[in-house]
Amino acid sequence: GLNDAERAIMRRHPELGYDLLVAQGREGKEVDPDHLAIVRHHHEYLDGSGYPDGLRADRIPDIVRMITICDIHAALLERRPYKSPMSPAAALDILRTMKTRLDPDLLRAFADTVIGVAT
Numbered sequence: 862g863l864n865d866a867e868r869a870i871m872r873r874h875p876e877l878g879y880d881l882l883v884a885q886g887r888e889g890k891e892v893d894p895d896h897l898a899i900v901r902h903h904h905e906y907l908d909g910s911g912y913p914d915g916l917r918a919d920r921i922p923d924i925v926r927m928i929t930i931c932d933i934h935a936a937l938l939e940r941r942p943y944k945s946p947m948s949p950a951a952a953l954d955i956l957r958t959m960k961t962r963l964d965p966d967l968l969r970a971f972a973d974t975v976i977g978v979a980t
Contacts, residue, residue: 862943875901876913899928906962926964930956930971933963 863871879901886892902925905911907918921929937952947955956968 898925903928903932908961927967
């Protein structure tokens, strides 16, 4: 696993990515507002426990909510230096335990469409 210092560095990626895109916008390269929201807020959770801004449900757009589900699922399936990959079914089980954090309707649609398993 990651140590506390490594985890702190990793948790900065949403802000760093957002700042890079905002800088591109200042250079005349138009950046879609939805893309900015996705990059900055894809680790925000409906219950406010996410980062970097601790947003709650009403402040998290649907597109960000769906990307969050996809991002978590992909991370669970991938081999990482600090973890082994999971099966799609095991990853879906983890997503299901995140009831207060993820949009249940979007999670159901994700499972039905991408995984083909009813939640």
